[in-house]
Amino acid sequence: MLSKNQIKLITGLDKKKYRNKHKLFVVEGLKNIQEFLNSDFELQDLYAVEDRIQSDGKIQIISNSELRKISFLTTPNVALATFKIAEAKPIKKDGLILALDTISDPGNLGTIIRLCDWFGIRDLVCNLKTVDCYNPKVVQATMGSMTRVNITYLDLEDYLKNNNIQPVYGAFMDGIPVYSVDLENNGVLILGNEANGIHNSLGDLITTKISIPQFNNSNKTESLNVATATAILLSEFKRRTIET
Amino acid sequence: MLSKNQIKLITGLDKKKYRNKHKLFVVEGLKNIQEFLNSDFELQDLYAVEDRIQSDGKIQIISNSELRKISFLTTPNVALATFKIAEAKPIKKDGLILALDTISDPGNLGTIIRLCDWFGIRDLVCNLKTVDCYNPKVVQATMGSMTRVNITYLDLEDYLKNNNIQPVYGAFMDGIPVYSVDLENNGVLILGNEANGIHNSLGDLITTKISIPQFNNSNKTESLNVATATAILLSEFKRRTIET
Numbered sequence: 001m002l003s004k005n006q007i008k009l010i011t012g013l014d015k016k017k018y019r020n021k022h023k024l025f026v027v028e029g030l031k032n033i034q035e036f037l038n039s040d041f042e043l044q045d046l047y048a049v050e051d052r053i054q055s056d057g058k059i060q061i062i063s064n065s066e067l068r069k070i071s072f073l074t075t076p077n078v079a080l081a082t083f084k085i086a087e088a089k090p091i092k093k094d095g096l097i098l099a100l101d102t103i104s105d106p107g108n109l110g111t112i113i114r115l116c117d118w119f120g121i122r123d124l125v126c127n128l129k130t131v132d133c134y135n136p137k138v139v140q141a142t143m144g145s146m147t148r149v150n151i152t153y154l155d156l157e158d159y160l161k162n163n164n165i166q167p168v169y170g171a172f173m174d175g176i177p178v179y180s181v182d183l184e185n186n187g188v189l190i191l192g193n194e195a196n197g198i199h200n201s202l203g204d205l206i207t208t209k210i211s212i213p214q215f216n217n218s219n220k221t222e223s224l225n226v227a228t229a230t231a232i233l234l235s236e237f238k239r240r241t242i243e244t
Numbered sequence: 245m246l247s248k249n250q251i252k253l254i255t256g257l258d259k260k261k262y263r264n265k266h267k268l269f270v271v272e273g274l275k276n277i278q279e280f281l282n283s284d285f286e287l288q289d290l291y292a293v294e295d296r297i298q299s300d301g302k303i304q305i306i307s308n309s310e311l312r313k314i315s316f317l318t319t320p321n322v323a324l325a326t327f328k329i330a331e332a333k334p335i336k337k338d339g340l341i342l343a344l345d346t347i348s349d350p351g352n353l354g355t356i357i358r359l360c361d362w363f364g365i366r367d368l369v370c371n372l373k374t375v376d377c378y379n380p381k382v383v384q385a386t387m388g389s390m391t392r393v394n395i396t397y398l399d400l401e402d403y404l405k406n407n408n409i410q411p412v413y414g415a416f417m418d419g420i421p422v423y424s425v426d427l428e429n430n431g432v433l434i435l436g437n438e439a440n441g442i443h444n445s446l447g448d449l450i451t452t453k454i455s456i457p458q459f460n461n462s463n464k465t466e467s468l469n470v471a472t473a474t475a476i477l478l479s480e481f482k483r484r485t486i487e488t
Contacts, residue, residue, distance in 0.1 A: 111469060111472060114472075115468070117460060118458055118459065118460065119460075120460040120461075144466070145466070179486065213486075214363075215363045215482045216362065216364040216392065218361075218392055222387040222388070224359075224475070225355060228358075228359065228471065229475075231473075231475045232476060238459045241459075
C-alpha cells in the first residue's frame with residue numbers, strides 16, 4: 001500500500017520546484033519505464049499493478065485505484081516509476097547541436113527530443129526559459145527517446161559567445177530557403193519560441209538565417225509549428241550527410 | 245441573447261452526426277473566422293462579444309458568459325461562427341495528392357492540413373475512417389488552412405483502383421529511404437494510421453514504399469509521429485520540384 005507521503009511526493013513531481021528539490025522525475029507505462037531501466041538513468045522507485053517488469057526487486061505492487069491516485073495520465077498504464085534526475089554530460093563540439101530558445105509547449109519539446117533521437121542529434125541545448133524536459137508531459141511525449149539525447153539547460157547567449165561554435169544557423173520566416181543553403185554537419189541550429197521566434201539578443205550571433213519556403217501562392221499560411229519545422233530542417237541537414 | 249435552441253444546436257456540433265444533420269461546423273477566434281469569411285465557405289451565424297469583425301450585418305452580439313456556453317475552447321476567443329459544410333470540389337489529377345488512411349487524432353489531421361497548405365498540396369483525400377475535418381479540434385488546429393485545401397472523404401481502395409493514378413507512394417517503416425527515391429510531382433502519397441500504419445488491403449496498389457531513415461544506431465526509436473513524417477516527406481517531394 002502507498003503511504004500518504006509517497007502519494008504526496010509523487011503527485012508533487014509535476015512541479016519543477018519539487019522535481020529539483022527531490023532530484024526525481026516520473027516515467028509512466030511499461031514500455032517507457034523499460035527504456036529508462038535500460039539506460040544510464042537510476043531508478044528510485046517502481047510501482048506496478050502487476051508484476052510484469054524485470055527489475056532488481058524494487059517493484060512495489062499497488063492497486064489500480066492507487067495507480068490512479070499517483071498517475072498524471074488520463075488512462076494510467078499499469079506502472080509508474082520515479083527516476084533520479086541526471087546531470088547532463090559535457091556537450092560535444094562535433095556534429096550538429098540543436099538549440100531551443102524558449103520553447104514553451106511540453107508536447108513540442110517531447111516531439112523535438114524524439115526527432116533528435118531519430119536524426120542522431122546527440123546534444124540538445126535549451127535556454128533557461130524552455131519548458132523543463134523532466135515535466136511529466138514531456139517525458140511521456142518522448143517515448144523513451146530522452147534516454148538517448150543529452151539535454152543541457154544553459155544561458156544560450158553566453159553559450160554561443162563563449163564556445164565559438166560555427167556556423168550558427170537560425171530558423172526564421174524570412175531566412176534563405178534551406179534547400180539552397182550549404183549546410184555543414186557541425187555547428188548549432190536554433191529554433192525559436194512558438195509565437196515570437198528567436199530572441200533579438202541572439203541575432204548577432206547567428207551566422208546563417210534559414211527558412212522553409214512556402215509552396216503555395218497565398219502567403220496566408222501561419223508559420224509552421226516549431227516541432228514540424230524542426231522535423232523538416234533536421235531531415236534536410238542529415239540528408240546532406242549521406243548524399244555528399 | 246442566445247436562445248436555448250441556438251445553444252443546443254451549436255454545442256451539438258462537436259458530434260459528426262449533428263454536423264451532418266445540420267450541414268454546419270464551428271469556427272472560433274477572430275483570425276480564423278476572418279479566413280473563413282474570405283473563403284468560399286458560406287457563413288451561417290456569427291456571434292461575437294464585441295463588434296470587431298467585418299461581415300454582412302449578421303453579427304449577433306453576445307456576453308462573455310454566453311460565449312463560454314457555446315465555445316469548445318478552454319479559453320474562448322471573442323467570437324464564434326457557424327459555417328455551412330461545403331461539398332468537396334472534384335479532385336485534380338495533376339500535382340501530388342496526399343491520402344490519409346485512418347488518421348484518428350484531430351491534432352494530427354489539423355497539422356497535416358496546415359502542411360498541405362504550406363506545401364501547395366491542393367487535394368487531401370481521407371479514407372472514411374479518418375477523423376472528420378469539421379471536428380472543432382481539427383478546424384482550430386488548421387488555423388484557417390482548411391479554406392485553401394480541398395478535402396475529400398472517400399473509399400481509398402476504390403479511389404486508387406478506379407482512377408489509375410500513378411505512382412502511388414506509401415510511407416512505411418521498411419520502405420526505401422526517401423532521399424534516394426525518384427519522386428515525381430504527381431501521383432498519390434499515402435500516410436497510415438498512427439499505430440497500425442497503412443492497411444494491408446492497400447498494399448497491392450502501392451507502387452513505391454518509402455521511408456524516412458533513422459540516423460542513430462540504436463534502432464530503438466519509436467516511429468515518427470504521422471504529422472512529423474508528413475512534414476518531412478512533403479518537404480522532400482517539394483524540394484525536388486525546385487532543384488530540377
